[in-house]
Amino acid sequence: MRQTLADNVIWITGASSGIGRALAVEAARRGATLILSGRNETALHETAALCAEHRLSGAPRLHADAILPFDLAAPNVRRQAAQKALGIFGRIDILVLNAGVSQRARFAETSPKVFDLIMETNFGSAVDLTRAVLPQMLERRSGMIVCISSVAGLMGAPLRTAYSASKHALMGFFGSLRAELYGSDVQVSMVYPGFVHTMISENALSGDGARHGELDPLQRAGQKPTETAHIVWNKLEAGALDIRVAFDFKARLGVFLARHFPKLFVRSISRHGGL
Numbered sequence: 222m223r224q225t226l227a228d229n230v231i232w233i234t235g236a237s238s239g240i241g242r243a244l245a246v247e248a249a250r251r252g253a254t255l256i257l258s259g260r261n262e263t264a265l266h267e268t269a270a271l272c273a274e275h276r277l278s279g280a281p282r283l284h285a286d287a288i289l290p291f292d293l294a295a296p297n298v299r300r301q302a303a304q305k306a307l308g309i310f311g312r313i314d315i316l317v318l319n320a321g322v323s324q325r326a327r328f329a330e331t332s333p334k335v336f337d338l339i340m341e342t343n344f345g346s347a348v349d350l351t352r353a354v355l356p357q358m359l360e361r362r363s364g365m366i367v368c369i370s371s372v373a374g375l376m377g378a379p380l381r382t383a384y385s386a387s388k389h390a391l392m393g394f395f396g397s398l399r400a401e402l403y404g405s406d407v408q409v410s411m412v413y414p415g416f417v418h419t420m421i422s423e424n425a426l427s428g429d430g431a432r433h434g435e436l437d438p439l440q441r442a443g444q445k446p447t448e449t450a451h452i453v454w455n456k457l458e459a460g461a462l463d464i465r466v467a468f469d470f471k472a473r474l475g476v477f478l479a480r481h482f483p484k485l486f487v488r489s490i491s492r493h494g495g496l
């Protein structure tokens with residue numbers, strides 16, 4: 222049970238945008254040292270500048286934040302990047318598996334390549350980075366792995382077969398790992414955002430891999446990422462294992478109906494065209 226983020230080394234994937242950027246800035250404000258990852262190096266530098274701007278003045282720190290750009294979808298690249306990340310400050314106290322890509326295409330119209338790309342980016346990468354980082358946490362008997370899932374990790378939704386599958390896979394993987402790690406002092410926490418105002422729908426992939434390019438109404442009306450980050454870190458610092466955030470009435474109703482009234486759920490979600 223960790224009291225504070227101060228002096229922790231935190232590696233955040235998907236730190237170039239949206240929730241990941243907001244988590245980085247809020248962690249910097251609370252005194253953490255960061256390793257920031259994503260593909261867009263320029264955007265990662267912007268995140269680092271925001272972290273520096275918001276960091277509590279006078280907070281003693283041994284190191285400047287580090288930037289580690291790479292493509293999570295490529296297995297060899299991400300495994301090498303994980304070794305690099307471990308070497309930067311000699312340890313990782315908290316791993317935040319936040320990067321993700323969504324989907325806006327029916328299963329029949331999603332090419333196998335795009336389906337696999339979404340699974341690799343959202344799920345395969347989380348397994349590989351955890352495999353790399355976990356041993357040093359176990360050795361030090363201290364650490365936290367935070368996985369950013371989704372409301373689509375708790376229920377299915379049209380146009381998101383790969384996305385929802387990848388997020389459900391994360392729950393199975395980390396739920397099992399959490400049970401294996403019981404008593405080890407390594408905390409595994411899952412975060413299930415409902416709707417947050419980010420680029421997730423614009424960056425979502427169509428069936429042929431093209432960018433969807435539209436801000437969905439639910440994201441437009443969603444919570445500000447800064448608010449999401451504040452809530453998430455407060456709950457993580459308090460030791461929460463499962464965190465639902467930006468979980469409005471629609472998200473709560475959807476998850477409830479999917480679990481208890483599947484026929485009503487499927488009729489209602491297909492009538493409303495999905496999430």
Ligand SMILES: NC(=O)c1ccc[n+]([C@@H]2O[C@H](COP(=O)([O-])OP(=O)(O)OC[C@H]3O[C@@H](n4cnc5c(N)ncnc54)[C@H](OP(=O)(O)O)[C@@H]3O)[C@@H](O)[C@H]2O)c1
Nearest residue numbers: 235237239240259260261293320321371416417419420421
């Ligand atoms: N916004 C919501 O309403 C919502 C709801 C539920 C769950 N989530 C989850 O929240 C997480 C963050 O998403 P967001 O909403 O902040 O969306 P976003 O603004 O689109 O951010 C996605 C992040 O993932 C990174 N990323 C994507 N593909 C990558 C790849 N191949 N290699 C490395 N990095 C990659 C992006 O970095 P680069 O482009 O620089 O590579 C970006 O920083 C995701 O896991 C998403 O599924 C979001």
